[in-house]
Amino acid sequence: MITREDIKHIADLSMLNLSEDEIVKYTENMKEIVSFANTINEVDTKNATESAFALDTYNVFRKDEVKESFNREILLSNAPSTNGEAFSLPGMMN
Amino acid sequence: MEYEVVIGLEVHAELSTKTKIYCGCSTEFGGDPNTHCCPVCTGMPGALPVLNEKVVEYAVRAGLATNCEIARESKQDRKNYYYPDTPRAYQISQYDLPLCAHGHVEIAVGNTEKEVGITRIHIEDDAGKLVHDGYTGGTLVDFNRAGVPLIEIVSEPDMRSAEEAVAYVEKLKGILEYIGVSDCKMQEGSLRADVNLSLRPVGSEKFGTRTETKNLNSFRAIARAIEFEIARQKEILDAGGIVYQETRRWDDETGEGYATRNKEEAHDYRYFPEPDLMPIRLSEEYIQDIKNSLPELPESRKNRYVNEIGLPEYDADIITSSKYLSDFFEAATDICKNAKAVSNWIMTDIIRIAKEKGIEYNELPFSAENLSRLIMLIDKGIISSAIAKKVFNEMAESGENPEIIVKEKGLIQISDEGAIKEVVDKIIAANPQSVADYKAGKDRALGFLVGQCMKEMKGKGNPQILNKLILEYLNN
Ligand SMILES: [Zn+2]
Secondary structure (H helix, E strand, C coil): CCCHHHHHHHHHHCCCCCCHHHHHHHHHHHHHHHHHHHHHHHCCCCCCCCCCCCCCCCCCEECCCCCCCCCHHHHHCCCCCECCCCEEECCCCC | CCEEEEEEEEEEEECCCCECCCCCCECCCCCCCCCCCCCCCCCCCCCCCCEEHHHHHHHHHHHHHCCCEECCEECCEEEECCCCCCCCCEEEECCCCCCEEEEEEEEEECCEEEEEEEEEEEEEECCCEEEECCCCCCEEEECCCCCCEEEEEEECCCECCHHHHHHHHHHHHHHHHHCCCCCCCHHHCCEEEEEEEEEEECCCCCCCCCEEEEEECCHHHHHHHHHHHHHHHHHHHHCCCCCCCCEEEEECCCCEEEECCHHHHCCCCCCEECCCCCCEECCHHHHHHHHHHCCCCHHHHHHHHHHHHCCCHHHHHHHHCCHHHHHHHHHHHHHHCCHHHHHHHHHHHHHHHHHHHCCCHHHCCCCHHHHHHHHHHHHCCCCCHHHHHHHHHHHHHHCCCHHHHHHHHCCCCECCHHHHHHHHHHHHHHCHHHHHHHHCCCCHHHHHHHHHHHHHCCCCECHHHHHHHHHHHHCC
């Protein structure tokens, strides 16, 4: 059962300031999401092997070979603010 | 009240792979901001990580070298937290199925040896770097380090002092260097430690509340942060106060630790299996192959030095603590065949020079070959040990071949009895009082006379012959 306290806690972890209206709205949204996800609990898994993955795939590896990195301009183009070299944020330090 | 200190460490070591853990970007240190980056390591939506096989191999090497059990089945998990150095808003780490667990290493402090347990070793990715922007007062983010592979080595709370904690990190550093999985450059942050520390009354079984001081990147900082935290907790407990479980930072400039603000540590990582990365399954054969490829480890080298070469345990411990020093010792011994002399030079002058210059051993300007040349010059009687010190200092500056230094500076030892006798005659004639003192039983007078002769010969006289000639004169 999702409570408004859960929503406030998650908002805190995500560093979001929610208004009272938003808390009410997201509490309802989250209840729906969780109850939808709970549908899976109805499946009978008595004879299934425990696994975190849907596929029986393992050891998907890559060789340790350097590939060319991305063009910085393109990488930075998604950011709302940059100094041309780095992503720029409001002051986080001090 | 008397307290027992309880310390456990989490050591992070950057692996020396060529590429990052989940993409082909280079791990090279330095580089302009955000030039070793791609959609995977900057956390662009939809980018798919693929695990670097070397990361698994290196972590397994580290596990085997620290006596860990290697998991046949392992997986990666998301550790969720929101901070701008972590572009995906989660770190990919390992939660309940780490690659390695239940290991241990031996440490020695003074004359006591003890075992420090290793709880686990897991793989994870490093974060980016936040830089203060002096221009705007804002913060700049450079993701070049984001996605560099790390192993986190978690110890049991087995250490009881700053000395033990430092000895443990030194031991780990040595091992990781030996097996070639990390360059362990502490000043570049490629080896760093978090210290968990609590106090409990002596005799008590129950642990006290611990604090975690994060991100210590020198042996000195580890030792100082521990001493600081012991004193701080002791003062609180002595005054009847409560130690709060908290994350702390260490400021090496002011020499003080401080608690980070509470908001930052509202940690609730909500780990769950990383759906983008498939589990890791390791075969017996794979693990055995890595085991077979491990080089001789410091512990084994140390035993060999003590039992076969006859070095004192302490010296063997110091020399094998650094792979470079130990390789240097073996290379020099191979050439000059005088292991004790090589060990003596390392234990005294080489360690001194590295300290004075503030350099790592691998930055010493002279080779093992040149040290062995110096030793052979002494062993063949070409220079005296006193002169050898001068040649060594010269060599430590220029890296020059000692044979050339000796020739150029005219430092070759004088072993010609006739030439030495001349000097002895002169000094004895000039110091009748010392001769009388010696005959009256004052042995110190002998040292004075030898010293005067040596001075006259600018340190180049063969000390054995000199001693012999003076004694011959005095005892007649
Ligand atoms: Zn990348």
